Amino acid sequence: MKVIAINGSPRANGNTRTALDFMGEVFAQEGIEFEVLHIGSKLAPCTGCFRCAKTHECTLPDDGLNEMYQKLTQADGVVFASPVYFSSITSGMRCFMDRMGCIDMNNGRQFRFKVGAPLAVARRAGAVNAIDELIHYINYAQMIIPGSLYWPLAFGNKPGEVAQDAEGVQTIQVLAQSMAYVMKAMEAGKAQIPVPELPRKSFTNFIR
Numbered sequence: 001m002k003v004i005a006i007n008g009s010p011r012a013n014g015n016t017r018t019a020l021d022f023m024g025e026v027f028a029q030e031g032i033e034f035e036v037l038h039i040g041s042k043l044a045p046c047t048g049c050f051r052c053a054k055t056h057e058c059t060l061p062d063d064g065l066n067e068m069y070q071k072l073t074q075a076d077g078v079v080f081a082s083p084v085y086f087s088s089i090t091s092g093m094r095c096f097m098d099r100m101g102c103i104d105m106n107n108g109r110q111f112r113f114k115v116g117a118p119l120a121v122a123r124r125a126g127a128v129n130a131i132d133e134l135i136h137y138i139n140y141a142q143m144i145i146p147g148s149l150y151w152p153l154a155f156g157n158k159p160g161e162v163a164q165d166a167e168g169v170q171t172i173q174v175l176a177q178s179m180a181y182v183m184k185a186m187e188a189g190k191a192q193i194p195v196p197e198l199p200r201k202s203f204t205n206f207i208r
């Protein structure tokens with residue numbers, strides 16, 4: 001069983017990474033493998049070309065997105081973690097979700113019924129909005145979203161400060177515990193309850 005976390009911060013070893021490491025400790029106790037993919041600021045934005053509908057991979061110049069997508073399709077759980085930039089997720093996380101989401105909705109929806117969790121780290125404000133943005137994608141991908149004792153956020157500014165937010169750290173740890181529980185419960189139930197068939201999606205635009 002494996003969880004992959006996307007670190008949406010341009011800073012590889014900032015507060016988002018520290019927060020994810022708290023989750024990693026819980027996953028280790030639960031016997032679950034954990035890997036953090038740092039997307040940094042290298043990803044180009046989606047151009048809306050929709051070539052991925054045919055190729056099932058992004059055809060923009062290779063910046064590692066397709067490799068990350070392939071890795072995520074093998075995971076049982078995914079954490080989408082971002083620092084808050086101007087009350088929002090980072091532009092890197094936006095690029096990642098747009099491009100990966102576009103591939104996946106045209107590739108049999110590989111994230112259906114995986115466990116997905118949002119996580120936001122902020123200095124002071126905007127974390128709930130960032131969580132909402134992350135949830136919009138996780139929910140669209142038909143992932144199962146576990147909760148914690150509070151919304152999945154923690155506070156910190158300079159790298160490492162997030163470790164001082166005791167309530168935030170507990171929230172993150174319990175989030176990891178909830179993910180582990182749901183992943184294990186779903187794994188146990190899979191043999192008895194088959195995943196429903198993927199229906200053909202109706203696209204009805206508001207144009208007559």
Ligand SMILES: Cc1cc2nc3c(=O)[nH]c(=O)nc-3n(C[C@H](O)[C@H](O)[C@H](O)COP(=O)(O)O)c2cc1C
Pocket residue numbers: 009010011013014015016017083084085086087088121122123124125126155156157158159
């Ligand atoms: C461009 C920029 C915008 C930011 N905007 C906000 C914000 O709107 N609200 C907030 O609470 N913190 C904001 N911050 C602070 C970061 O969210 C905070 O420092 C966070 O811990 C960074 O995480 P990291 O160390 O993983 O990069 C901003 C930081 C930067 C660089």
